[in-house]
Amino acid sequence: MRIVVAYKWASNPQEAVVGVDGSVDWSRARPGISEYDLVAVELARQLAEATGGELIGLTAGAKGVGAPIACKAALSRGLDRAVIVEDDSLEGAGTTELAAVLAGAVRHIGDVDLVVTGDSSVDVGAKMVPTVLAGQLGWAAVAEVTAVSGQPGTLRVERTVPGGVQILEISGPAVLAASVDAAEARLPGMRDVLAAGKKPVEHLEIAALDVPARGAVVTVKGASRPDLKARKAQIFDATDPAAAATELVTALRGSGAL
Amino acid sequence: MSVNAWIVVGDHPTIGNLIAVARSLGGQVTAVVAGPRSVAETAAAGGVDRVVWFGAPGEAPVEAYATAVAEAIAADPGVVLGGRHSSERVLLGAVAARLQAPVLTGGHSVSAEGGEVIVAHSVFGGIAEKIVAVSGPVALVLDGGPVPPASAATPVEEVAASPLSMRVIETKMSAFEQVDLGAAPRVVGIGRGLKAQGDLVMIETFARAAKAEVACTRPLAEGLNWLGKDRYIGISGQHIAPQLYFAIGISGQLQHMAGVRGAETIVAINSDPDAPVFKDADYGLVGDLYEIVPAITGALS
Numbered sequence: 001m002r003i004v005v006a007y008k009w010a011s012n013p014q015e016a017v018v019g020v021d022g023s024v025d026w027s028r029a030r031p032g033i034s035e036y037d038l039v040a041v042e043l044a045r046q047l048a049e050a051t052g053g054e055l056i057g058l059t060a061g062a063k064g065v066g067a068p069i070a071c072k073a074a075l076s077r078g079l080d081r082a083v084i085v086e087d088d089s090l091e092g093a094g095t096t097e098l099a100a101v102l103a104g105a106v107r108h109i110g111d112v113d114l115v116v117t118g119d120s121s122v123d124v125g126a127k128m129v130p131t132v133l134a135g136q137l138g139w140a141a142v143a144e145v146t147a148v149s150g151q152p153g154t155l156r157v158e159r160t161v162p163g164g165v166q167i168l169e170i171s172g173p174a175v176l177a178a179s180v181d182a183a184e185a186r187l188p189g190m191r192d193v194l195a196a197g198k199k200p201v202e203h204l205e206i207a208a209l210d211v212p213a214r215g216a217v218v219t220v221k222g223a224s225r226p227d228l229k230a231r232k233a234q235i236f237d238a239t240d241p242a243a244a245a246t247e248l249v250t251a252l253r254g255s256g257a258l
Numbered sequence: 259m260s261v262n263a264w265i266v267v268g269d270h271p272t273i274g275n276l277i278a279v280a281r282s283l284g285g286q287v288t289a290v291v292a293g294p295r296s297v298a299e300t301a302a303a304g305g306v307d308r309v310v311w312f313g314a315p316g317e318a319p320v321e322a323y324a325t326a327v328a329e330a331i332a333a334d335p336g337v338v339l340g341g342r343h344s345s346e347r348v349l350l351g352a353v354a355a356r357l358q359a360p361v362l363t364g365g366h367s368v369s370a371e372g373g374e375v376i377v378a379h380s381v382f383g384g385i386a387e388k389i390v391a392v393s394g395p396v397a398l399v400l401d402g403g404p405v406p407p408a409s410a411a412t413p414v415e416e417v418a419a420s421p422l423s424m425r426v427i428e429t430k431m432s433a434f435e436q437v438d439l440g441a442a443p444r445v446v447g448i449g450r451g452l453k454a455q456g457d458l459v460m461i462e463t464f465a466r467a468a469k470a471e472v473a474c475t476r477p478l479a480e481g482l483n484w485l486g487k488d489r490y491i492g493i494s495g496q497h498i499a500p501q502l503y504f505a506i507g508i509s510g511q512l513q514h515m516a517g518v519r520g521a522e523t524i525v526a527i528n529s530d531p532d533a534p535v536f537k538d539a540d541y542g543l544v545g546d547l548y549e550i551v552p553a554i555t556g557a558l559s
Contacts, residue, residue, distance in 0.1 A: 013382040014511075022386045095361040096354050096397075125383050125494055126363040127344075128399065131351025135328060140422045141351060142321055143344035156427070159344070162488060164431035168319055171423035177344075180480050215335070215358035216394025224387045226380065226512070228519055231540050238545030245553035248525065248541055257502045257523040258468075258558075 001053030001152055004083075004115045005044040006102055006133070007037040007074055009065040010123040022223030031064065033073050036118035038185035040178040044116040045078040047148055056109060060085035060101045061093075066203055075196035076188040082199065083109060087206045095128045097214065102129070103136035104209030113152040115175045119144070127177070134175035142168060143177040260284030261370040262336040266327055266353060268320035268345040269293035271300035274403035276339045281305065283337060283370045290330050291414075292323035292349060298414045305408035312419040320345040322421035324352035330417070332356050335395040337368075337375055341402040350397050359395040364493070368398065384493045384516035401497050403440070434486030437471055444470035444502040447491055447518070450477060451507015451528060451547055455484045461506065464551050467558040470504070475514045491517035507547050510535025527551065 011029035018024055033041075041057070048055040057079040059065050066084035074082055085101055093101075106112050115137075117130040127143065134141030146165060147158035155170045160179055188196075234251075238244040252258040263280035267273055267289050280287040288308040289301040298311040310330055312323050327349045331338060335357045340350030354361045364380035374391045377398065381388050439445060446465045452458070458472075465472045472489065479490035491498060492514045499520025506527045508514060515538050518524065526539035527547050536542040543550050 013385045016382065016385060018386050022388070024382060024386050096358060099351075099355065100358070120494060123382055126361065126399070127347055127494065128351055128354070128361045128363065131324075131348045132355045132361060133351075134348070135324065135352035135355025138325065140321060140424050141324065141348045142319075142424075143347060160487065161429065162343075163434070163436045164429060166319070166426055166430075167428040169425050169427050181483070212358050214360070216360055216392050216396055218360050218396075219391045219393075220388060221376070221391050222389040226384055226387055226516070226519075228515075228538060231524060231538055233537055233539065233542065235536065235542045235544065238543040238550055241545060241549040241553035242556070244543050244545070245550065245557040248543065248554060249557040251541060252502070252523070252525070255523065 001048070001051045001113050002056065002109075002111050003044050003048050003053050004056045004058050004106055004109060004112050005041050005079070006058045006115055006117045007033050007041065008118070008121045009033060009059055009061060009070045010121055012122050018225055020225065022225055031070070034118060034122035035185070036120060036122070036178070036180050038077065039180060039183050040116050040118040041074075041077045041079070042183040042185040043145070043148065043178045046183060050149065051151060055079050057082040058102060058105055058109070060090060060098055060105065062086070062088050062091040066201070071201050072193070072196045075199045075201075076192045077185070078192065080199065082201045083204060084201060085204045085206055085209070089206065094218070095124070095126055096132050097211070099129050099132035099136050100211045101206060101209060102133050104211050105204055106137060108204060108209060113173055114155065117175065117177050119177055119180045130175050130177040137173070137175070140170050140172060140174040141177070142170070142174065144179045145176045146179045146182045148176060259370065259373045261373070261375060262286045262334065263288070264331050264336060264338045265289045265301070265306065266338060266340045266346060266349040267291040267293060267297060267301055268343065268349060269297055270341060270343050270346065270402065271297045272402035272404055273301060273304065273341060274405040275401050276341060277304050277306060277405065279368050279400060280337075280339055282368070283375070285336070290327050292320050292327055295414075299411070300405050302414050303408055303411040304405040306412060309412055309414045311414050311416050313416050317425040318421045319424055319426050321348045322424040323419055324348050325422060326419035328352040328356035335359070338395065338397045339400055340397065342399055347399065350399060354397040357395040359397050360392060361397045361399065362390070363399040365398050365400055380493070380516065384512045432486070436486070437488060439471055439473055439489065439491070439496045439498050442471035442498070443500055444468055445473050445498060445500045446470045446504045446506065447473045447475065447508055448478065448506050449475040449508030449514070452478070455482070458484060460548070460551055464555045467555045468504070470502070475508055493517060505535050505539065506551060508535055509533045510538055
């Protein structure tokens with residue numbers, strides 16, 4: 001069984017600095033592989049171990065996503081090898097474009113039975129790359145996956161539905177987005193870290209991937225800080241909780257909130 | 259110039275907001291439904307111009323119809339809207355790929371101007387806002403909402419489809435009681451300030467006194483599993499706009515507060531006077547929630 005796990009090398013928006021004009025400065029943020037992606041890698045790794053399958057890491061992005069530090073971070077998590085598409089034209093690339101590039105890479109790798117991704121990226125958080133990726137490949141897609149087992153052709157996938165879980169059987173190749181609690185990512189041991197340096201890394205040229213042209217033109221018209229409702233920010237002294245509680249309830253009743 | 263809109267629908271009938279946005283674009287509105295007949299009928303009675311339905315799904319999950327949905331829309335591309343449930347995201351993803359259309363999430367205002375679609379949306383986990391103009395097809399993920407009854411129902415057009423080879427083998431319901439937070443006029447949110455799962459009893463007592471539903475921040479639902487996943491409020495969780503929201507033991511990070519930005523009144527209770535939540539609240543009480551919450555429960559009784 002050949003399993004690809006697509007991960008992202010990206011920064012947490014909490015570390016970005018937003019200007020008054022809404023511009024986002026990432027220069028002081030440090031990129032990494034997010035905890036949700038590590039959950040996906042662990043889920044894929046457990047399936048690879050159970051089936052004797054091959055586990056291939058895949059990522060695409062601007063310069064830096066294929067740097068040695070990034071590759072080692074991925075390869076130390078039990079991947080057999082990594083495939084990287086690193087191109088500055090992918091700076092700020094949207095969901096559909098990234099999915100198209102990833103699909104091209106999956107086709108290039110060939111004979112892939114399953115692609116596993118995290119729930120969402122730490123920076124964009126759209127939860128859409130896995131589903132668009134499936135669309136680019138013409139494959140089945142399932143999100144909020146909590147477990148996966150079986151062989152290609154009879155894959156059993158467990159996923160969260162409102163109020164419970166559902167088990168699906170999928171006959172063909174699929175893209176699965178792992179739920180954030182699908183697995184507990186194990187910490188890399190010394191052996192994993194040392195082995196990472198020796199695993200093969202393949203860099204793919206974007207021009208060789210036959211990425212389809214964009215279907216629309218997007219123009220940025222403006223940016224701003226979040227438009228949050230102005231709040232009263234009235235603080236009640238809670239040294240005497242009972243008194244503060246009475247004050248609060250009076251204020252809420254007075255304003256019609258209660 | 260008006261813009262035609264498509265709405266991709268799975269087995270969740272809560273597409274009210276999607277219909278409203280689609281209608282506001284001025285063109286024809288078509289719902290493509292890959293769920294049960296009841297959902298197709300809800301869409302048909304919700305004020306859309308056309309409903310295309312792939313028939314009773316049988317054992318096939320909604321996701322099996324992703325390719326069929328994409329093909330139905332490819333014939334006449336435009337703006338495509340979908341909800342935030344995972345199966346709806348799968349349908350929308352297939353359409354976006356088929357049209358090579360950009361995907362925008364976190365949109366809170368959509369309009370059509372001179373043949374372009376203008377979208378104001380939240381980016382990077384809510385730290386900033388962007389306004390973009392799209393020339394060509396675009397896929398938008400939007401909040402759902404109940405479908406208000408419309409004047410007349412449009413007929414449901416049943417069409418054949420070849421679903422992908424997927425089937426549902428089993429469905430197991432969980433112990434957590436489901437809740438519709440979006441319908442609750444008052445909500446009590448609890449965060450990491452709560453030390454133990456057993457302390458939820460105190461929160462539930464308070465919520466009963468306040469006639470409120472209980473909700474939480476993401477770690478309590480996903481990491482700790484103290485509450486069902488349909489109870490966590492945040493940028494990737496529930497988006498609610500109640501009349502009154504209590505943020506208890508919640509630091510006030512943007513990822514959470516973005517989920518209650520529409521609340522009329524927000525009350526924050528936190529022991530840290532520097533917690534960001536106080537800037538985003540109308541009323542704040544700095545102190546120990548284990549003393550303040552019972553005190554408010556008492557004041558309400």
